[in-house]
Amino acid sequence: MEQAGRGLAGLSKSYDPKPIEDKWYSKWIEDGVFKADPNSGKPAFSIVIPPPNVTGSLHLGHALDNTLQDILCRTRRMQGYEVLWMPGTDHAGIATQNVVERAIREEGGDRREMGREAFVKRVWEWKDEYGSRIIGQLKKLGASCDWDRERFTMDEGLSRAVRRVFVELYKKDLIYRGKYLINWCPRCLTALSDLEVEHRELDGRLYSVRYDFVDGDGSVTVMTTRPETILGDTAIAVHPRDERNRHLVGRRVAAPITGRVIPVIEDNMVDPEFGTGAVKITPAHDPNDFLVGLRHDLEQISVMDDQGVMNENAVKYRGMDRFEARAAITDDLRNLGLLLDEIPHRHSVGHCYRCNTIVEPYLSEQWFVRTRPLADEDVAAVNSGKIRFIPEQWTATYHQWMENIRDWCISRQLWWGHRIPAWYCCDCGKITVAADEPASCESCGSKRLYQDEDVLDTWFSSALWPFSTMGWPDETPELEKFYPTSVLVTGFDIIFFWVARMIMMGLEFMKKPPFRDVYIHALVRDEHGQKMSKSKGNVTDPLVIIEKYGADALRLTLAALTLQGRDIFLSESRIETYRFFLNKLWNAARFALMSLEDAEHDIDEIDYGELRVHDLWIMARVSSTAEEMTRLSDGYFFGESSRLMYDFVWGELCDWYLELSKPALKGEEGDARKRATQSVLYSVFRDVLKLLHPVIPFTTEELWHVFGYGDTIIGRSSWPVPRDVPGGDAATSAMECIQAVTRAMRNLRAEVKMPPQQEAPEMRVRIKDSSIFDSIAKNEGLIRILSRVNRIEFMRDDAEKPEKSISYITGSWEIFFPVGSLLDIDKEIARLRAESAKLSKEAERISRKLSNKNFIDKAPAEVVEHDRAALADAESRIRRIEENISGLR
RNA sequence: GGUCGAUUAGCUCAGCGGGAGAGCGCUUCCUUCACACGGAAGAGGUCACAGGUUCGAAACCCGUAUCGCCCACCA
Numbered sequence: 035m036e037q038a039g040r041g042l043a044g045l046s047k048s049y050d051p052k053p054i055e056d057k058w059y060s061k062w063i064e065d066g067v068f069k070a071d072p073n074s075g076k077p078a079f080s081i082v083i084p085p086p087n088v089t090g091s092l093h094l095g096h097a098l099d100n101t102l103q104d105i106l107c108r109t110r111r112m113q114g115y116e117v118l119w120m121p122g123t124d125h126a127g128i129a130t131q132n133v134v135e136r137a138i139r140e141e142g143g144d145r146r147e148m149g150r151e152a153f154v155k156r157v158w159e160w161k162d163e164y165g166s167r168i169i170g171q172l173k174k175l176g177a178s179c180d181w182d183r184e185r186f187t188m189d190e191g192l193s194r195a196v197r198r199v200f201v202e203l204y205k206k207d208l209i210y211r212g213k214y215l216i217n218w219c220p221r222c223l224t225a226l227s228d229l230e231v232e233h234r235e236l237d238g239r240l241y242s243v244r245y246d247f248v249d250g251d252g253s254v255t256v257m258t259t260r261p262e263t264i265l266g267d268t269a270i271a272v273h274p275r276d277e278r279n280r281h282l283v284g285r286r287v288a289a290p291i292t293g294r295v296i297p298v299i300e301d302n303m304v305d306p307e308f309g310t311g312a313v314k315i316t317p318a319h320d321p322n323d324f325l326v327g328l329r330h331d332l333e334q335i336s337v338m339d340d341q342g343v344m345n346e347n348a349v350k351y352r353g354m355d356r357f358e359a360r361a362a363i364t365d366d367l368r369n370l371g372l373l374l375d376e377i378p379h380r381h382s383v384g385h386c387y388r389c390n391t392i393v394e395p396y397l398s399e400q401w402f403v404r405t406r407p408l409a410d411e412d413v414a415a416v417n418s419g420k421i422r423f424i425p426e427q428w429t430a431t432y433h434q435w436m437e438n439i440r441d442w443c444i445s446r447q448l449w450w451g452h453r454i455p456a457w458y459c460c461d462c463g464k465i466t467v468a469a470d471e472p473a474s475c476e477s478c479g480s481k482r483l484y485q486d487e488d489v490l491d492t493w494f495s496s497a498l499w500p501f502s503t504m505g506w507p508d509e510t511p512e513l514e515k516f517y518p519t520s521v522l523v524t525g526f527d528i529i530f531f532w533v534a535r536m537i538m539m540g541l542e543f544m545k546k547p548p549f550r551d552v553y554i555h556a557l558v559r560d561e562h563g564q565k566m567s568k569s570k571g572n573v574t575d576p577l578v579i580i581e582k583y584g585a586d587a588l589r590l591t592l593a594a595l596t597l598q599g600r601d602i603f604l605s606e607s608r609i610e611t612y613r614f615f616l617n618k619l620w621n622a623a624r625f626a627l628m629s630l631e632d633a634e635h636d637i638d639e640i641d642y643g644e645l646r647v648h649d650l651w652i653m654a655r656v657s658s659t660a661e662e663m664t665r666l667s668d669g670y671f672f673g674e675s676s677r678l679m680y681d682f683v684w685g686e687l688c689d690w691y692l693e694l695s696k697p698a699l700k701g702e703e704g705d706a707r708k709r710a711t712q713s714v715l716y717s718v719f720r721d722v723l724k725l726l727h728p729v730i731p732f733t734t735e736e737l738w739h740v741f742g743y744g745d746t747i748i749g750r751s752s753w754p755v756p757r758d759v760p761g762g763d764a765a766t767s768a769m770e771c772i773q774a775v776t777r778a779m780r781n782l783r784a785e786v787k788m789p790p791q792q793e794a795p796e797m798r799v800r801i802k803d804s805s806i807f808d809s810i811a812k813n814e815g816l817i818r819i820l821s822r823v824n825r826i827e828f829m830r831d832d833a834e835k836p837e838k839s840i841s842y843i844t845g846s847w848e849i850f851f852p853v854g855s856l857l858d859i860d861k862e863i864a865r866l867r868a869e870s871a872k873l874s875k876e877a878e879r880i881s882r883k884l885s886n887k888n889f890i891d892k893a894p895a896e897v898v899e900h901d902r903a904a905l906a907d908a909e910s911r912i913r914r915i916e917e918n919i920s921g922l923r
Numbered sequence: 924g925g926u927c928g929a930u931u932a933g934c935u936c937a938g939c940g941g942g943a944g945a946g947c948g949c950u951u952c953c954u955u956c957a958c959a960c961g962g963a964a965g966a967g968g969u970c971a972c973a974g975g976u977u978c979g980a981a982a983c984c985c986g987u988a989u990c991g992c993c994c995a996c997c998a
Binding site: 045047048049233240256257258259260303304305308309312313314315320321322323324325379380381382427428430431434435438526527530557594595597600601603605607608610611612613614615616617618620621622623624625626627628629673674677680681688689692777780781783784785787788789822876879880883886887888889890891892893894896897900901 | 925926927928929934935936937941942945946947948951952953955957958960961962963964965977978979991992993994995996997998
């Protein structure tokens with residue numbers, strides 16, 4: 035596999051990722067490059083992977099997330115850090131239970147018939163299959179995780195951490211159990227936290243219903259969007275300071291349908307401006323009403339069962355689905371003359387984030403985390419700068435949520451997950467909470483105990499991920515070395531679900547925040563900006579892209595499109611753009627390798643005495659590019675750094691340097707020049723490959739070995755540091771001149787439609803500015819190569835300008851392209867006139883500016899100077915163009 | 924109802940105080956010995972609208988409009 039020395043080594047004419055990627059990934063694993071040593075003396079850099087769900091396969095969001103993490107890890111390794119990238123997967127309780135249930139149903143089975151034990155066994159089988167599929171996909175992408183450390187949120191170690199945390203929080207009274215109104219999914223048959231409910235606007239109806247006073251004297255009208263909950267009404271409420279309605283307080287009405295006699299009460303929750311100012315109170319089916327019910331000690335009457343079907347409290351509607359019941363009750367109210375009005379009404383309705391069923395506020399016994407005390411610490415950590423969000427704007431989003439946080443319902447009525455470590459006593463009924471199954475009830479000593487049937491919210495275990503994966507609650511070398519982690523890379527969609535809760539748990543149990551930086555990236559959308567989803571059918575499988583374009587092309591595309599705070603619209607044409615870049619790089623390397631094949635000398639020795647302006651220029655440019663890359667990398671500027679390399683390689687290295695180096699490499703300038711140029715080329719490519727390696731590890735690894743830069747892999751080489759290039763600055767200025775002159779010459783050639791391969795016989799350059807005469811004239815050879823001109827004549831300012839030429843004119847120099855009788859004089863005059871007119875407009879604008887006293891007084895001196903120079907340049911150009919025009923006539 | 928973001932070339936987006944940039948697409952020319960997945964040269968924009976600050980605004984501030992995201996106990 036190792037290439038001995040340099041050579042084309044069968045480098046294909048176009049870039050083909052297929053033979054490269056698997057080969058190098060295996061080699062990296064074999065060499066143990068990704069292994070993290072907690073006993074290392076190097077500074078630590080650590081990241082925990084946001085564990086993908088074991089529900090299915092990776093999507094482009096994962097590809098982005100992991101590409102960015104990989105770029106950071108690979109860069110830091112080259113910069114001398116001991117890097118731990120902790121990999122693993124999440125059991126994803128409700129999501130995984132749902133997909134496995136569906137699979138079982140498709141086979142004609144049923145979870146309940148199977149029983150809990152058999153079902154859980156089946157989910158583990160699923161986890162083994164899909165978990166390893168996901169890991170395989172991450173490897174295809176090139177992720178440099180320390181795979182020996184792979185963890186799963188339900189493996190033994192992490193389960194132990196979960197139980198420990200539960201017990202400790204319970205002992206601190208930060209976990210409690212109680213009967214509350216929670217969000218219930220009637221399809222998944224489980225409680226959900228507030229976050230797991232997605233609110234969506236729906237078109238509903240707002241019904242006005244009449245409630246008659248039991249004393250027969252009048253009525254009160256209330257509005258509702260959910261007439262079926264009338265069956266659970268236990269009060270009518272008005273605002274205490276509502277003049278219109280306060281006389282009603284204390285009277286009693288008969289609820290429609292049920293005839294239940296209920297009081298009119300007063301409560302601040304009521305908005306006196308809405309409708310009639312009176313509201314029906316259903317404590318068992320509405321979160322607000324629930325709180326009102328607690329304040330007024332109202333009866334809580336559930337009218338539905340756990341599947342959203344009307345129960346025994348629903349009298350004649352019993353057995354109807356909740357929406358069926360709504361229609362039936364509306365009809366009945368209408369027939370009874372109690373339905374006074376009915377208007378269309380758009381309102382927001384909660385849906386289950388996993389199955390999209392409309393959730394039901396439902397009264398049940400659940401476990402909760404008391405979040406307020408934990409949240410206060412979190413906010414303090416972010417405010418004090420211990421945790422930094424990047425981009426910063428997410429700090430505000432985070433705060434807003436933390437400040438309004440409510441208790442977190444953590445119990446789920448599922449089978450797949452961490453069973454709640456709480457046991458109930460058959461004798462005294464008390465609860466024993468313990469990390470391991472208790473032998474007896476801690477209250478009465480009874481041995482007759484049974485464990486809580488419920489499992490924990492999946493996010494409870496992922497909240498512990500940064501330290502549970504490192505061996506907590508044991509004190510391990512990993513925790514010592516790598517906690518807190520350096521940065522968390524994730525999408526904004528799980529800031530609340532995951533990031534906030536990790537901060538809570540990290541601060542509570544480790545006394546340190548779990549990460550220093552939180553880099554929040556955008557969402558990957560399709561080319562039209564649509565969110566990718568299975569139902570829209572616009573999901574792109576990263577593996578399909580990798581198969582077609584290669585992992586490096588996908589990685590580079592994602593990185594280049596990652597600009598802070600913007601969603602990524604991904605399309606194949608964009609991937610092609612970066613795939614073309616890889617081909618360009620590949621061919622540039624091919625060219626370099628061809629040119630190095632006969633290099634016999636010590637190629638690492640650069641003979642500075644033999645270097646020309648373009649050699650010094652490219653070396654200086656590599657150095658400043660390396661410096662810039664370090665800065666961009668430190669600041670998480672993924673898009674900017676990828677584009678910087680793209681522009682440097684294509685726009686400078688390939689477009690200019692490789693072209694300029696050709697004569698020397700062909701030996702046209704002598705052996706010493708050839709050797710020096712070979713050395714420069716060799717040195718430049720080494721740094722370019724290193725700088726690109728974090729983004730395109732496979733391609734750079736392959737080329738690294740073909741170039742023969744060392745026996746070890748590129749990931750073990752060191753990150754380029756800026757180098758002082760003697761004469762580099764002067765060379766850079768000279769090159770700017772050369773580039774400008776060259777562009778002008780090409781322009782003139784195109785003007786007369788001279789084919790690019792046809793060598794122009796002669797160009798004349800009249801240089802007005804004597805300070806640049808040398809840097810241009812001295813480099814005649816370079817300009818000739820780039821412009822494909824046989825002969826260039828340089829003239830001082832006082833020289834006669836040539837006849838019958840078309841011209842390109844700047845303030846400092848003029849280029850004449852003699853075309854003799856071929857010249858269409860009228861056309862050339864028209865062109866120059868247009869040019870002159872454009873310049874006049876420009877000159878007029880600047881001169882207006884310069885005649886503004888305020889501008890001269892207040893603008894910085896260099897700006898004024900810049901404009902003066904610009905005006906002088908424009909005026910000089912106009913003058914020369916006019917001279918030219920009169921000369922042509 | 925509240926927050927945040929967006930509005931710049933046909934498309935996707937950079938630029939965030941000193942007279943507008945990239946990629947793709949488009950036009951013209953070119954298979955030259957690294958690359959046609961390429962090269963060279965072009966065309967194309969009152970920087971959403973209306974005010975303000977400033978010597979100077981695409982950029983900063985205040986509105987307006989449109990789009991998008993998130994949050995919310997909208998009966």
